[in-house]
Amino acid sequence: MKAVHFGAGNIGRGFIGPVLSRSGYKVCFVGRNKRKIAELQKRGQYPVTLANENRDKFIVDNVTAINLNDTEKVAEAIADAELVTTAVGVSALKDIAGTIARGIELRLSRSSKPQPLHIIACENGIGGSQRLRKSVYRHLRPDVIKQAERSVAFPNTMVDRIVPVQKHADPLEVMVEPFSEWIVPRSGMIGDYNEIQGVRYVDSLDPYLERKLFTVNTGHCSAAYFGYLEGYTTLQEAMADPGIRARVYGVLKETGAMLVRLHGFDPSQHDKYIKKMMERFANRNFKDKVSRVARSPLRKLSPNERLIRPALKAHELGLETSHLVSAIASALLYENQDDPEAVSLQMAIRSSGIEQVLSEELGIPAEHPLHSRILEEYFNTCIQYKHKAGLGFEAIADSLSKAAISDSP
Numbered sequence: 001m002k003a004v005h006f007g008a009g010n011i012g013r014g015f016i017g018p019v020l021s022r023s024g025y026k027v028c029f030v031g032r033n034k035r036k037i038a039e040l041q042k043r044g045q046y047p048v049t050l051a052n053e054n055r056d057k058f059i060v061d062n063v064t065a066i067n068l069n070d071t072e073k074v075a076e077a078i079a080d081a082e083l084v085t086t087a088v089g090v091s092a093l094k095d096i097a098g099t100i101a102r103g104i105e106l107r108l109s110r111s112s113k114p115q116p117l118h119i120i121a122c123e124n125g126i127g128g129s130q131r132l133r134k135s136v137y138r139h140l141r142p143d144v145i146k147q148a149e150r151s152v153a154f155p156n157t158m159v160d161r162i163v164p165v166q167k168h169a170d171p172l173e174v175m176v177e178p179f180s181e182w183i184v185p186r187s188g189m190i191g192d193y194n195e196i197q198g199v200r201y202v203d204s205l206d207p208y209l210e211r212k213l214f215t216v217n218t219g220h221c222s223a224a225y226f227g228y229l230e231g232y233t234t235l236q237e238a239m240a241d242p243g244i245r246a247r248v249y250g251v252l253k254e255t256g257a258m259l260v261r262l263h264g265f266d267p268s269q270h271d272k273y274i275k276k277m278m279e280r281f282a283n284r285n286f287k288d289k290v291s292r293v294a295r296s297p298l299r300k301l302s303p304n305e306r307l308i309r310p311a312l313k314a315h316e317l318g319l320e321t322s323h324l325v326s327a328i329a330s331a332l333l334y335e336n337q338d339d340p341e342a343v344s345l346q347m348a349i350r351s352s353g354i355e356q357v358l359s360e361e362l363g364i365p366a367e368h369p370l371h372s373r374i375l376e377e378y379f380n381t382c383i384q385y386k387h388k389a390g391l392g393f394e395a396i397a398d399s400l401s402k403a404a405i406s407d408s409p
């Protein structure tokens with residue numbers, strides 16, 4: 001069996017590749033890093049180390065690679081594969097869609113009854129594969145789309161394993177946490193498919209996806225944004241701070257109450273899940289940078305993502321949201337000159353004003369009760385941290401205080 005995987009990065013080499021290889025697939029990575037590609041082609045394998053006490057190591061074999069720019073070669077690989085997976089980031093899916101479309105065209109041109117092809121976007125977020133399907137189909141003629149709909153499926157999924165940014169002498173080596181979970185809904189699959197060993201097939205994805213996104217990712221980014229304001233550079237430092245740990249637990253009690261109400265989870269079981277996830281954030285067997293977990297703040301603050309969606313849903317259900325409001329305010333203060341979305345966020349706040357950003361980027365209009373609560377928390381957080389060296393909130397805090405004074409009766 002053959003699989004084509006886009007994104008030879010952390011989760012690609014640290015989780016997707018190992019699962020597919022162990023499940024009997026010949027895995028062809030499609031990437032942009034020339035050195036990694038050459039090494040994968042030459043060696044056909046690479047080492048993975050578990051971030052546990054023993055540093056257990058295993059080898060992922062039966063792998064190769066193609067350069068993303070070699071479009072026709074990638075398309076040939078897709079035409080001949082049973083499975084395509086991606087781990088490039090949701091915002092990058094549009095960049096690989098054309099190549100995937102070319103592969104589908106080639107596959108359909110070679111047989112009137114092609115074998116099913118499953119294309120799974122292993123990205124954080126809701127509906128990643130369906131988002132990819134829309135991008136891919138923009139590159140196909142209507143008659144080809146009609147054919148594709150009979151034999152190509154884009155099942156959404158949930159993948160979960162913490163794989164930090166890391167550097168090793170061997171460019172292929174990757175260290176990963178021991179925990180991992182990969183879930184796919186049976187309803188998203190077509191024809192007689194071979195189940196991937198290590199993937200859990202379920203009837204409904206939503207409960208698992210929302211539990212993961214609004215516990216693991218909501219808690220993770222809250223710890224990162226709280227940690228950033230305190231001057232920490234790793235999740236390990238942030239989670240060692242009792243105040244931050246308590247605030248992260250507060251955030252997850254709020255998303256937890258919402259998830260229990262929505263999906264009927266057992267409250268005590270869910271509390272155990274929260275505590276287990278928080279221990280994962282704190283794993284002292286590796287260093288996970290705040291800048292990785294806080295990356296792309298505009299994506300993380302968007303309406304259907306890990307902060308705003310649970311806050312709006314919890315508010316709608318009449319549940320507590322004060323810790324979520326605090327995490328959102330902290331995220332709005334995240335600055336990193338090396339993170340394009342962090343630069344765009346701060347530019348938007350300074351040029352259009354925080355109120356417009358709340359309405360337009362976060363999707364929380366001025367008339368929504370959360371709008372004024374986030375605004376107040378943003379202002380108070382600014383003041384609280386304005387003396388923090390290097391956080392540059394002096395200007396914002398002063399402008400906000402002037403605005404507050406001028407607005408006061």
Ligand SMILES: NC(=O)c1ccc[n+]([C@@H]2O[C@H](COP(=O)([O-])OP(=O)(O)OC[C@H]3O[C@@H](n4cnc5c(N)ncnc54)[C@H](O)[C@@H]3O)[C@@H](O)[C@H]2O)c1
Nearest residue numbers: 007008009010011087088089090092095123124161162163
């Ligand atoms: N690292 C984790 O802990 C983790 C866990 C679960 C899910 N994810 C998700 O997996 C995806 C990848 O995350 P990661 O941590 O592996 O990132 P990464 O930066 O390590 O890997 C991303 C890979 O995609 C490639 N890429 C990026 N932009 C591209 C583009 N425009 N065109 C083609 N290739 C492109 C990069 O070259 C890189 O090889 C994201 O959606 C992330 O949210 C990450």
Ligand SMILES: O=P(O)(O)OC[C@@H](O)[C@@H](O)[C@H](O)[C@H](O)CO
Nearest residue numbers: 124159160161162163217220293
């Ligand atoms: O990858 P992002 O930017 O969506 O989020 C950063 C981390 O929270 C994330 O990569 C987690 O490590 C991962 O989702 C764990 O399964």
